[in-house]
Amino acid sequence: MLLLCGLLGPLGLLGGGGSAAAQGRYTRPRPAPIQVTLSERVRAPRPKPGAQDRRKPTIGVEAVLGSPPRGLAREETERLLVELIASTPDSEVEEKSDLYFRLAEVYAQQHQRWRLEAGPAAASKTKDYLLKAVKTYRALTDNQAFARYPKLDAALFSYGSTLQAGKYFPEARIVFVKLLKEFPNSAYVPQAELSFADYYFEANQLAEAEAFYKKVLEFPRSDVYGYALYKQGWVQFKLQRFPAALELFFQVAQLTRPDPKQVALTQAAKQGVLEAYVEIGTPQQALTAFAKLDPAQSSELLGTLADRYAEDGKYAQAIALYRELIKTAPTSAFVCRWQYGAARAMQSSTSVTNADKVREIENLVKLYVALNTNKALPEAEAQACHDNAAAMSGELARAYHLEAAKTRTFEALTAAEALYKAHAMGFPDAPDAATLHGGYADLLWEHAEAEANPRLQPARWALAADELAAAAKVTTEARRRAELATAAMLARKNALDIDPRPGVQAGTIDLEAAARARPQQRELTAAEASAIETFELYGANVTDRDELARTKLLTATLYRRYGQHARAIAVLAELVERYREQPTAELAANLLLDSMIRTQQYDQVLALVDALAADKPFLDGKPELVKNIALLRSRSLRRR
Numbered sequence: 001m002l003l004l005c006g007l008l009g010p011l012g013l014l015g016g017g018g019s020a021a022a023q024g025r026y027t028r029p030r031p032a033p034i035q036v037t038l039s040e041r042v043r044a045p046r047p048k049p050g051a052q053d054r055r056k057p058t059i060g061v062e063a064v065l066g067s068p069p070r071g072l073a074r075e076e077t078e079r080l081l082v083e084l085i086a087s088t089p090d091s092e093v094e095e096k097s098d099l100y101f102r103l104a105e106v107y108a109q110q111h112q113r114w115r116l117e118a119g120p121a122a123a124s125k126t127k128d129y130l131l132k133a134v135k136t137y138r139a140l141t142d143n144q145a146f147a148r149y150p151k152l153d154a155a156l157f158s159y160g161s162t163l164q165a166g167k168y169f170p171e172a173r174i175v176f177v178k179l180l181k182e183f184p185n186s187a188y189v190p191q192a193e194l195s196f197a198d199y200y201f202e203a204n205q206l207a208e209a210e211a212f213y214k215k216v217l218e219f220p221r222s223d224v225y226g227y228a229l230y231k232q233g234w235v236q237f238k239l240q241r242f243p244a245a246l247e248l249f250f251q252v253a254q255l256t257r258p259d260p261k262q263v264a265l266t267q268a269a270k271q272g273v274l275e276a277y278v279e280i281g282t283p284q285q286a287l288t289a290f291a292k293l294d295p296a297q298s299s300e301l302l303g304t305l306a307d308r309y310a311e312d313g314k315y316a317q318a319i320a321l322y323r324e325l326i327k328t329a330p331t332s333a334f335v336c337r338w339q340y341g342a343a344r345a346m347q348s349s350t351s352v353t354n355a356d357k358v359r360e361i362e363n364l365v366k367l368y369v370a371l372n373t374n375k376a377l378p379e380a381e382a383q384a385c386h387d388n389a390a391a392m393s394g395e396l397a398r399a400y401h402l403e404a405a406k407t408r409t410f411e412a413l414t415a416a417e418a419l420y421k422a423h424a425m426g427f428p429d430a431p432d433a434a435t436l437h438g439g440y441a442d443l444l445w446e447h448a449e450a451e452a453n454p455r456l457q458p459a460r461w462a463l464a465a466d467e468l469a470a471a472a473k474v475t476t477e478a479r480r481r482a483e484l485a486t487a488a489m490l491a492r493k494n495a496l497d498i499d500p501r502p503g504v505q506a507g508t509i510d511l512e513a514a515a516r517a518r519p520q521q522r523e524l525t526a527a528e529a530s531a532i533e534t535f536e537l538y539g540a541n542v543t544d545r546d547e548l549a550r551t552k553l554l555t556a557t558l559y560r561r562y563g564q565h566a567r568a569i570a571v572l573a574e575l576v577e578r579y580r581e582q583p584t585a586e587l588a589a590n591l592l593l594d595s596m597i598r599t600q601q602y603d604q605v606l607a608l609v610d611a612l613a614a615d616k617p618f619l620d621g622k623p624e625l626v627k628n629i630a631l632l633r634s635r636s637l638r639r640r
Helices: 076-085 092-114 119-141 150-164 169-182 189-202 206-216 224-240 240-257 258-282 285-295 297-310 313-327 335-349 354-374 379-407 409-425 433-450 457-474 477-496 500-506 511-516 528-541 545-561 564-577 585-598 603-612 623-634
Strands: none
Touching: 092 119, 092 150, 092 189, 119 150, 119 603, 150 169, 169 189, 206 224, 224 240, 224 258, 240 258, 240 285, 258 285, 258 297, 285 297, 297 313, 297 335, 297 477, 313 335, 313 500, 335 354, 335 585, 354 379, 354 409, 354 603, 379 409, 409 433, 433 457, 433 477, 457 477, 457 500, 457 528, 477 500, 477 528, 477 545, 500 545, 500 585, 511 528, 511 585, 528 545, 545 585, 564 585, 585 603, 603 623
């Protein structure tokens, strides 16, 4: 076999002309619009300054004194007492008055029992027992024969309390006035005064309520002293005397804390401290103040205080306190809850940037990852931490993405990108991971498209291509997978600044030079190796034969550029054999001849030339290939 060198002569350019510079950027169809639904976990809560559901007393006097026992008296007891009253002569004053009192108490207890039940039957019994109790109390307290009954003050107090429970407030006040007038030294005087104070408080007649609470406070040994002090704090609060209210609530909490019987009042007083502190306190002083209030519960109370700040629209104070809590109690079971609170408060604030908001969510995801890795939270808190962090990062990534699509602002674009990245890092196995992965990939395409700095564009396109390819691999829906793979292929071409014209991609084809060449095989660069991997992914997921042929031809030209002709030949041979109807087939055949000559596969070249020459349908419309075959056959390429 003779060497080709010197026998062929100059054959010129077989690959077509054109500029080597890229002719514009590869574009893709716009993906489907982003779907965004913000859940309650994410939606910024509306400020609720002065929320009435928390700016009021949380307990009533029954929490201090205790409610009457429910259902202790049987019908037999009631019947027996009625019979005893009927059979006891009026001359037996002490015995008969005591029977009346006991029967009235039975009716009062039954009234209390049924008042707490629901339904028409319970309502009927409530009314029936109230009427019976009132009638019996009246028979006892209005009868002058029983004026010296030793428990008459107790009977009057029970009578008034029963009327008050039945919402007969004017009638109750008449009874309590009689108690105060006739028994000024009774142990029930403070409670009677309290009933007036509570009535005026509920009627929002605060001056009158304040006066009556002061009367109760004249009896420091009374069972209702602490409660009256607590209600006096709420009077001051309603009058916007917040320092006085804070002092009174604090005093009640300290006074009642040692007494296990007053736990409810202690907790209510702490809630009062919270509400008053929101009005006048500062986050900087809060740690010291609440440590004095209750060292064991201070972190929990401070977390609630931060929540209160947020509810009142005091976002800067809320964020400052949440951060201080995280700093001072990093091992608390509530630490993720505090970070979530800070992130939500940040979303509601109008005085911070998108970058500030995003950073707080990124911190939430990082905290979740660390806590989850170390199994540092109780199960319920760990689940809440997961759900909150996943929702904040995933849902707001889409929200910022939608904003970026509408406004084309760089700030929204970078915010969405950061949150997509955070979600991917924190929740790789989330049910919506593939959807978010695809959204992140689409966003990176948009970011690359919007990049104005030419020096940064290749890196932007490469990043987009990487993520688009990764998203395609995890997407199960075939149509979406193909869309992502196509976009990855186009982004990779943009990253390499590849000219869309196949002839320019292939470069010059000089068979005389090919015959003289001794190709040195080199490793592909990382960028071009990634490009070929992306092109293969594209080929596995799309059916557009024209674009597939173009992409395979580009793969072959990349292999050729690095002297990897064996790989190029395999791809080019496939194009000639399986994509013969495509416009790229002629160029593929010429490149195949060139690579085979460069690798000195002379017998194979001649066999291919003979095969192509015999394939008239294939040669039809391919003048350059016909010309090249004729030239090759006209030379003495082998011994005859």
